[in-house]
Amino acid sequence: TVVMLFVGGILVIQDQMTLGDLMAFNGLLWALNNPMRSAGYLINDTQRFIAASAKIRELLATESKIQNQEDAVEPERIKGEIEFKNVSFSFEDTDALRKVSFKASPGQTIGIIGHTGAGKSTLINLICRFYEPVSGKVLIDGKDIRSYSIRRLRESIAMAMQEVFLFSDTIEANIRYGVPKASSNQIQQFASMAEADSFIRSMPEGYDTVVGERGVGLSGGQRQRIALARALIKDPSVLILDDTTSALDMETEMRIQQKLNETTRKRTTFIIAHRISSVKAADLILVLKRGRVIEQGTHDELMALKGEYYTVFETQFGDFDKELASLTQKEAN
Numbered sequence: 485t486v487v488m489l490f491v492g493g494i495l496v497i498q499d500q501m502t503l504g505d506l507m508a509f510n511g512l513l514w515a516l517n518n519p520m521r522s523a524g525y526l527i528n529d530t531q532r533f534i535a536a537s538a539k540i541r542e543l544l545a546t547e548s549k550i551q552n553q554e555d556a557v558e559p560e561r562i563k564g565e566i567e568f569k570n571v572s573f574s575f576e577d578t579d580a581l582r583k584v585s586f587k588a589s590p591g592q593t594i595g596i597i598g599h600t601g602a603g604k605s606t607l608i609n610l611i612c613r614f615y616e617p618v619s620g621k622v623l624i625d626g627k628d629i630r631s632y633s634i635r636r637l638r639e640s641i642a643m644a645m646q647e648v649f650l651f652s653d654t655i656e657a658n659i660r661y662g663v664p665k666a667s668s669n670q671i672q673q674f675a676s677m678a679e680a681d682s683f684i685r686s687m688p689e690g691y692d693t694v695v696g697e698r699g700v701g702l703s704g705g706q707r708q709r710i711a712l713a714r715a716l717i718k719d720p721s722v723l724i725l726d727d728t729t730s731a732l733d734m735e736t737e738m739r740i741q742q743k744l745n746e747t748t749r750k751r752t753t754f755i756i757a758h759r760i761s762s763v764k765a766a767d768l769i770l771v772l773k774r775g776r777v778i779e780q781g782t783h784d785e786l787m788a789l790k791g792e793y794y795t796v797f798e799t800q801f802g803d804f805d806k807e808l809a810s811l812t813q814k815e816a817n
Contacts, residue, residue: 564640611624643715643724662718674713725757
């Protein structure tokens with residue numbers, strides 16, 4: 485534009501071009517300028533589209549390393565008897581689990597505690613067959629986990645994680661996500677079991693309240709209770725709770741555990757937790773440290789050992805139970 489005005493101005497001064505011709509040429513230049521700029525943006529978008537589509541095609545063409553066997557079985561319902569036989573797993577050069585062995589029967593609750601990085605989540609991922617063990621076997625109902633159809637296996641398992649993902653939809657739709665045909669009565673029943681019914685009903689639109697992406701507008705405890713209701717409504721053979729009650733107060737947590745215990749006769753439940761209160765009533769407690777099960781047993785058995793579990797219990801509770809018993813006795817007197 486500057487060059488056109490400079491050269492055109494000289495030509496107009498020298499009477500070699502009229503001012504009207506200069507203005508006409510300037511308009512033509514502007515008319516060409518905008519499409520050429522748009523062409524530049526279009527080329528940029530086209531290049532970005534080509535790069536993105538190549539990545540999408542690569543992702544769609546990628547096959548999982550974990551595949552069904554040719555003779556994979558699809559039982560009507562998995563009972564939930566789970567056994568680990570000397571199971572080891574490693575990420576490259578890091579041992580996540582080493583020779584883990586235990587057995588869980590249908591109706592039992594298995595508590596898993598340990599420091600961060602002890603291998604708790606890895607153990608659960610092996611049950612869901614997100615990973616394959618490096619050595620040893622994971623058995624479900626007496627059969628190698630690899631003999632089951634992956635879809636049927638994962639349909640029989642429900643997980644409620646500490647980090648909850650809720651969709652930008654109504655609370656009812658979020659609970660119904662795993663079972664699209666669930667009725668409103670069923671949704672309210674399982675929400676009540678997860679101690680979520682009362683706070684949901686207190687909202688302006690109740691179960692029709694729309695929550696934001698990832699549960700914006702709800703507290704951490706409210707999100708966890710909705711996630712628990714979403715897991716329970718599937719009526720799974722295996723229920724996995726990964727620190728699901730970490731954001732709840734102990735009174736609410738105890739009420740939830742009491743309701744779960746009343747309905748776990750046909751369900752195997754795994755509870756990963758950092759709080760002893762979450763696993764204290766479990767039928768079997770596994771204490772993990774650096775990928776190994778260093779202690780296992782009931783609460784009373786582990787307390788009698790006076791090992792790692794006893795140390796954690798004393799750190800979290802101290803003599804609280806004794807003091808509570810003493811106060812109860814004094815009140816009775």
